[in-house]
Amino acid sequence: MGDQTPLLEVKDVSLRFGGVRALTEVSFHVRAGELFSIIGPNGAGKTSMLNCISGRYTPTEGRILFDGRDVTGMTPNHRASLGMGRTFQNLALFAHMSVLDNIMVGRHHLLKNNILSGSLYWLTGAQTEELAHRRAVEDIIDFLEIAHVRRATAGQLSYGLRKRVELARAVALRPKLLLLDEPMAGMNLEEKEDMARFIIDLSEEWGMTIVMIEHDMGVVADISHRIMVLDFGRKLAEGSADEVLNNEHVKKAYLGEDDDDDGEEAVA
Ligand SMILES: Nc1ncnc2c1ncn2[C@@H]1O[C@H](COP(=O)(O)OP(=O)(O)OP(=O)(O)O)[C@@H](O)[C@H]1O
Numbered sequence: 001m002g003d004q005t006p007l008l009e010v011k012d013v014s015l016r017f018g019g020v021r022a023l024t025e026v027s028f029h030v031r032a033g034e035l036f037s038i039i040g041p042n043g044a045g046k047t048s049m050l051n052c053i054s055g056r057y058t059p060t061e062g063r064i065l066f067d068g069r070d071v072t073g074m075t076p077n078h079r080a081s082l083g084m085g086r087t088f089q090n091l092a093l094f095a096h097m098s099v100l101d102n103i104m105v106g107r108h109h110l111l112k113n114n115i116l117s118g119s120l121y122w123l124t125g126a127q128t129e130e131l132a133h134r135r136a137v138e139d140i141i142d143f144l145e146i147a148h149v150r151r152a153t154a155g156q157l158s159y160g161l162r163k164r165v166e167l168a169r170a171v172a173l174r175p176k177l178l179l180l181d182e183p184m185a186g187m188n189l190e191e192k193e194d195m196a197r198f199i200i201d202l203s204e205e206w207g208m209t210i211v212m213i214e215h216d217m218g219v220v221a222d223i224s225h226r227i228m229v230l231d232f233g234r235k236l237a238e239g240s241a242d243e244v245l246n247n248e249h250v251k252k253a254y255l256g257e258d259d260d261d262d263g264e265e266a267v268a
Helices: 046-054 076-082 099-110 115-124 126-143 159-171 189-204 217-223 241-245 248-255
Strands: 006-017 020-031 035-039 061-066 084-086 177-181 209-213 226-231 234-239
Touching (some): 006 046, 006 209, 020 046, 020 209, 020 234, 035 217, 046 061, 046 084, 046 209, 076 084, 084 159, 099 126, 099 159, 126 159, 159 189, 189 209, 189 217, 217 241, 234 241, 234 248
Parallel strands (some): 035 209, 177 209
Antiparallel strands (some): 006 020, 006 061, 226 234
C-alpha cells in the first residue's frame, strides 16, 4: 500500500462562499501509494475539497502541502507541473478532437520544445521528444484498452469510453497524485467494473497515489485503502471501509434511521 510518507497534507482547511460554509476545519493526509476516497452525502463538500487540493479554489483558512511543499496559494497549472493530475465530474474533453489528440494535450506541459521553438524543429531534437511522448501515450492507450478508438472523435464515443479517455489524459501527465472526481458517475455496471479495475491497476501496478470522490459505496469500499467521510463540510469519520461503514455517525448521515439498508442505494 505504499510507504508512510504523506504525499498530501490537508491542514485545518475551511472554505466559505459568502455565508455558505462548504468546508470547516478539515484535516487529513494521504500517504504515497495510497488509494484514498472521499465520500459524503450531496453538498457535503467533496468537490470543494478536491478543488482546494487541485487549486481551483483557495481555502479561506488552512494549508495544503503537496510533496513537502506548501501549495496553498499556487495556481492549478503550477500544481499540475508539480505532479497533480485530475479528472472532472463533468467531462472536460475536446469533443471535436481525436482521442489521441485529447490525450496528447495531457502531455503538453511535459514537452520541453513547445510551439515557440517550432522553427528550430530539426535542430532542437523536438522530433525525438515528440516520438517519446507518442510512445508514452500509446502505453496509456494500451493500458486503458482504447486502442480501437484512438482515431475516433472524442465527442462521438459512448459516455463510458469518454470517461476512460479523460482518465487517460490525466494519467498522461504521469502525476504523482491523481485526483478523480466521480470516475464512475453515469456508468453502467460493466463500465464501472472496467473503471474500478483500471483504478486498482493504476494504484497497484503504476504505484500512483490516488484521491477519489465517488458516490458508489460498493466500489469505494472494495477498492479504497482508506476512506474519509464528509458531512455538512466537516470530517465525520476516517479509516478503513469496515471502520467507516460501521461508524454510527456515518450510518446516520447516509441511511437516516433505517439501519437495515445496505447503503448502496442510499448513496447512489
Ligand atoms: N462555487 C460555489 N459558490 C457557492 N456555493 C458553493 C460553490 N461550490 C460549492 N458550494 C456550496 O458548498 C457546499 C458543498 O458543495 P460541494 O459541491 O463541495 O459538495 P459535494 O459533496 O461535492 O456535493 P455533490 O455530491 O452533490 O457533488 C454546498 O452547500 C454547495 O452549495
